[in-house]
Amino acid sequence: MSQTPPPATPLSNAQEEKLRELTAQSWNLELVISGAALVAVLQLPELIDEGFDYLKYNLMTQTAGPAVLLPGLAYSIMKGMCYVLFVAFLTNFVMRAYWVGLVGLLAIYPDGIQYDRLPFSTKHARERMANDLGPLNAYILRLDQRCNVVFAFSFLFVFFLLGLSFTYVLIFLFYFILCPLLLDTFGPEARLIGYGLGSLLLLALIVVSLPQVKAHPQGEALHARLMAISKLFFAGLSKPSSFIVNTFLSNLPKKTVGLMSLTMFVGFIILLVVELIANSDRVYGHTISPNLRHLYPSRIIGHSVNVNAYNDQRAAGAYVDGASIQSDVIREPFLRLYVAYPKALDTLLTQLAPTPVWSDELSRDEKRRLQTEWSINQIGRLIRVEINGSLYRNPDLSFTQSGPQQQQGWQTIVIPSNLKTGKNLLTISIQANSTTKQTPIVTIPFWYVPES
Numbered sequence: 001m002s003q004t005p006p007p008a009t010p011l012s013n014a015q016e017e018k019l020r021e022l023t024a025q026s027w028n029l030e031l032v033i034s035g036a037a038l039v040a041v042l043q044l045p046e047l048i049d050e051g052f053d054y055l056k057y058n059l060m061t062q063t064a065g066p067a068v069l070l071p072g073l074a075y076s077i078m079k080g081m082c083y084v085l086f087v088a089f090l091t092n093f094v095m096r097a098y099w100v101g102l103v104g105l106l107a108i109y110p111d112g113i114q115y116d117r118l119p120f121s122t123k124h125a126r127e128r129m130a131n132d133l134g135p136l137n138a139y140i141l142r143l144d145q146r147c148n149v150v151f152a153f154s155f156l157f158v159f160f161l162l163g164l165s166f167t168y169v170l171i172f173l174f175y176f177i178l179c180p181l182l183l184d185t186f187g188p189e190a191r192l193i194g195y196g197l198g199s200l201l202l203l204a205l206i207v208v209s210l211p212q213v214k215a216h217p218q219g220e221a222l223h224a225r226l227m228a229i230s231k232l233f234f235a236g237l238s239k240p241s242s243f244i245v246n247t248f249l250s251n252l253p254k255k256t257v258g259l260m261s262l263t264m265f266v267g268f269i270i271l272l273v274v275e276l277i278a279n280s281d282r283v284y285g286h287t288i289s290p291n292l293r294h295l296y297p298s299r300i301i302g303h304s305v306n307v308n309a310y311n312d313q314r315a316a317g318a319y320v321d322g323a324s325i326q327s328d329v330i331r332e333p334f335l336r337l338y339v340a341y342p343k344a345l346d347t348l349l350t351q352l353a354p355t356p357v358w359s360d361e362l363s364r365d366e367k368r369r370l371q372t373e374w375s376i377n378q379i380g381r382l383i384r385v386e387i388n389g390s391l392y393r394n395p396d397l398s399f400t401q402s403g404p405q406q407q408q409g410w411q412t413i414v415i416p417s418n419l420k421t422g423k424n425l426l427t428i429s430i431q432a433n434s435t436t437k438q439t440p441i442v443t444i445p446f447w448y449v450p451e452s
Contacts, residue, residue, distance in 0.1 A: 027096055027144070030151055034093040037154070041089065044082045048075065057319050057342045057407060074168040076275035081161040084271070088154035095147045102140050112136030152244050159241040301443045302425050309444045311336075317404050322442030323428045330448045335414040338402055339383060339428055339441070348439060352432045353378040379410060384438070386427040387416045419448045
């Protein structure tokens with residue numbers, strides 16, 4: 001048998017009076033909080049963009065699998081939640097401001113709407129209007145209740161966004177820090193063990209959530225312990241959000257709760273899909289939106305221009321996707337070339353150029369010097385720079401950090417001898433030698449117009 005929850009401790013008369021006083025004065029705090037939240041939420045999308053870009057170019061160590069899918073999903077969900085929060089707090093702000101106006105109007109005219117004194121209206125029209133609108137003070141009370149509900153829902157979204165952010169941080173620590181360490185130490189078996197333990201935990205949560213299991217005292221106790229573990233993902237936000245959710249669940253009809261849950265789930269899926277499509281270029285490097293133009297093929301190498309590849313057109317503070325040159329129109333007979341070095345590129349470079357083992361008898365400074373010389377030689381060997389199909393040998397790449405975000409990469413000045421007036425193609429790729437597969441990085445079209 002399930003245990004009956006203990007009765008709530010009643011509040012004293014002084015506490016009840018204090019609660020009524022706080023409730024009566026909460027509207028001004030709602031306006032202040034909603035206004036401040038609107039300003040804060042407007043700053044979040046830009047911060048999320050910067051955080052995702054830093055993660056993508058500096059911390060992501062893999063280019064396939066869940067480690068690539070999860071950041072994109074989390075990024076799209078967070079951006080979507082920012083827009084939901086903005087709409088929610090804006091709705092509350094407008095509704096509460098309208099409520100303040102009505103309260104002020106009632107203070108001037110305590111009788112509210114006097115339907116029997118309405119001019120230019122028939123008796124039947126006045127009666128219908130009185131039935132539809134009702135007294136002004138009753139409408140003010142209903143509007144106050146709706147404002148409170150919208151405000152509570154807004155904070156429920158805030159808790160969901162914060163809990164999602166903390167959950168993603170845990171997943172990020174697992175995939176990008178813990179998982180690589182375990183693989184380096186224990187091999188692929190560590191990944192299988194981790195997936196097995198995660199699957200067992202998920203299966204246990206499903207089983208103990210069944211009504212037949214929860215009806216047993218031991219099953220209820222096990223359910224409480226497992227739920228306590230899952231609450232860690234909400235970083236202390238489980239109890240505040242539970243007060244809001246359970247208050248709604250215990251006061252609304254089941255049909256209303258089911259309809260609201262279905263509406264929120266469908267809206268969440270739609271929002272996620274829209275955000276994935278809208279941010280596909282930033283997340284996956286190419287757009288996944290449908291092409292509705294008859295003669296506009298997408299992702300055609302050598303026939304599409306990406307403004308990110310030109311220093312004079314790239315947005316301030318933006319990361320370089322693959323490589324960049326000074327401009328799309330070149331007047332001087334050289335290219336100022338920058339090749340980006342994202343962290344994910346290490347997956348390929350580690351395979352093509354394993355780190356040599358230096359003798360323990362060497363000093364630390366000597367090992368550092370040998371490591372630097374070896375790295376420079378490997379980059380010169382692996383990075384291929386081609387202009388109009390001709391390989392530019394010995395590009396003499398130097399390590400650098402570009403832009404205000406200090407993006408790591410290589411830089412050099414290329415002085416080609418086969419530039420032609422008009423359109424030219426610069427191709428950057430990675431290839432160990434002539435017998436191995438070539439991995440393309442980027443192809444940049446540019447136009448050479450020599451100075452006369």
